Amino acid sequence: MAIIGLDGVTARIGKHAWLRDISLHIGGDDHWAIVGANGSGKSALGRLLCGELEVDSGFLDTVEKSAFIAFETVNEILEIERYNDDTDFLDRIDQGTSVRDFILEGQPDAAPRLHKLAAQLHFSDLLERGIRFLSTGEMRKVVICRALLQDPELLVLDEPFDGLDQASCQVVRSLISDLAQRGLRLVLLLNRFSEILPCITHLAYLRDCRIFASGPREELLASEALLRFHAFHYALPERLPAVPKGSDAGSVRDDAALVEMKDVMVRYDGKYVLNRLNWTVSPGQHWKISGPNGSGKSTLLSLVSGDNPQAYANDIRLFGRQRGTGESVWDIKKQIGLVSTAFQQSYRVGVTAELAVISGFFDSIGVYHRYSSAQRAIALQWLEILHLQDKRHAPLRSLSYGEQRMVLMARAMIKQPRLLILDEPCQGLDAINREMVLKLVDFLGTRGHTQILYVTHHPEDCIPCITHSLEMVPAPEGGYTSRVTCEAGRSGTAESL
Structure with missing residues (x-):
């Protein structure tokens, strides 16, 4: 029985872009990876699964509590943080919102779970640091932790491994596998086939904001048509574009260290x-x-x-x-x-x-x-x-x-x-x-x-x-x-x- 169902859904992404004729059914034991090129609509489909896009036509049935984590959502958080930065009015650097306060906002009773998850994700030493001062990888783990403390029924992770060092990638992989075993519905939005985890049971491939192919993981990975479509070899230009006169970078001695x-x-x-x-x-x-x-x-x-x-x-x-x-x-x-x-x-x-x-x-x-x-x-x-x-x-x-x-x-x-x-x-x-x-x-x-x-x-x-x-x-x-x-x-x- 499907827990999440989309039947012929069309939804507006932006002024001139639409997800079109999306049909997808996620069962109770399914964990999906959505793969596709840049601009294919992966992030929009993730938002649609979480009820963040308005359906123009078709039918959507999804869970009540979901969490969508993407670079764009992190950017929105940090933009607010930069707007509230009072460093220019203080005699010191404004640390802004601490990691602890950011994660526990609206749920102070979750502190014990926070410490357990922070240890699991290896960022316990960051709890008092301002979120503006985190690296890309550190912020990614913090946002995942915050989402999990809200007990979602569906967790959609857009490029969860980008920005993470190798050790942190392994930590997040282990966490995702653990969450899958506990029964949390997972959807990973990925650019790399190599990042499809063993816990993933089904794949969908997006092209031009439509589902090009979908089905059980092994079936799609064995699809010659899909692999041929995804294969690509880039041809370099014969020469680089010119730089117009007056646009040069200025003079630096050829023997000077940069x-x-x-x-x-x-x-x-x-x-x-x-x-x-x-x-x-x-x-x-x-x-x-x-x-x-x-x-x-x-x-x-x-x-x-x-x-x-x-x-x-x-x-x-x-x-x-x-x-x-x-x-x-x-x-x-x-x-x-x-x-x-x-x-x-x-x-x-x-x-x-x-x-x-x-x-x-x-x-x-x-x-x-x-x-x-x-x-x-x-x-x-x-x-x-x-x-x-x-x-x-x-x-x-x-x-x-x-x-x-x-x-x-x-x-x-x-x-x-x-x-x-x-x-x-x-x-x-x-x-x-x-x-x-x-x-x-x-x-x-x-x-x-x-x-x-x-x-x-x-x-x-x-x-x-x-x-x-x-x-x-x-x-x-x-x-x-x-x-x-x-x-x-x-x-x-x-x-x-």
């Missing part, structure tokens, strides 16, 4: 994040940055991108110039292209996809300068390279999370900067778009003058041109320091290099 950090320390609320970290990015080098959730990877990159004021209290040289010697943050941003979860969360202006790409010429969120026809033509070329030309006039915020990520990738690459900072660039991307992004970044790093700084938690998402590695490791006095590995295989901690 980044030099000596004994860098960053603390928040008296606690070390980075501790005696040393690192040099010499000309021609491309780097992978790794480490567990909360180890300071994003903090490290914010020191490079010019977005962290603690850079001025440290011995840091960027593009051959000491920080704090009269350069502006805009002088730094001229040299940099950036993609990160935090940047995507902050890009909240109402612009089209095309204008979002053009904004990369001006290092701005939104476009506030007159742009040329040449710049507009180059923006369209980048969208075409990423197969997004049909989205050029769509509002950026109307696109799926993965499509937004791709648009911001084009924005970061459009001026072919000296330094391209990619903080989990494939987060939220399906297999096709991951292949496009990784091949294109490697092409840019190999053929152009751009150097790459790349953070990822997925070993399979490799970029061949990267030959240097910085690993965040615990420092003896607290926080994290660096262990570097170069082409020759020589490695050591910050203190020894």
Whole structure:
């Protein structure tokens, strides 16, 4: 007998998009994975299952209590938190809502269960920290915990493993398997077939906001038609789009190190994040940055991108110039292209996809300068390279999370900067778009003058041109320091290099 039933459901997603003719029946012992490309309607179907979309036609019967967890819901939470940030009016940093208060909001009697779940998810040490200061992976576990304390009958997890380090992925996998055994109905929305867990009994594949195929797990995984449809090989462009005159990133000596950090320390609320970290990015080098959730990877990159004021209290040289010697943050941003979860969360202006790409010429969120026809033509070329030309006039915020990520990738690459900072660039991307992004970044790093700084938690998402590695490791006095590995295989901690 079906616990959740959809028969011929049509529901509006946005101004011009609809889920159409959706029929799906979830039985009492079923656990489903919904797989599909970016923009296929997975997140919308998850919201529909949770009763968050209005049904235009057809029949929907679902449970009374459900929870839907996605990047978009986390973004909404953090946007409210940023709006209420009173740091500018205080003589200290406003910590905002603590993890404990966020999880227990409206349910104070759930404290004993909170401590049990926090231990199971390995974030007990974060309970007093403000949620604004959590990493992507840490916030993901916190939001899952909050949802479980509300005792849902259905839990829909949109890309539950993105943003998690390998250890945290295993923790969340174990939790999901445990929840399935206890009888909680689970629906996972996934881009990667490799993330389908053993507890999943049924699959549905979405294409163009319709169910392309659905049925028992083993039956669909053995479907040659589905596998042929999902297979894709990306062809690189013959050459990269030009950079119009006047849009170059400025002059940096060819022999200058792009980044030099000596004994860098960053603390928040008296606690070390980075501790005696040393690192040099010499000309021609491309780097992978790794480490567990909360180890300071994003903090490290914010020191490079010019977005962290603690850079001025440290011995840091960027593009051959000491920080704090009269350069502006805009002088730094001229040299940099950036993609990160935090940047995507902050890009909240109402612009089209095309204008979002053009904004990369001006290092701005939104476009506030007159742009040329040449710049507009180059923006369209980048969208075409990423197969997004049909989205050029769509509002950026109307696109799926993965499509937004791709648009911001084009924005970061459009001026072919000296330094391209990619903080989990494939987060939220399906297999096709991951292949496009990784091949294109490697092409840019190999053929152009751009150097790459790349953070990822997925070993399979490799970029061949990267030959240097910085690993965040615990420092003896607290926080994290660096262990570097170069082409020759020589490695050591910050203190020894």
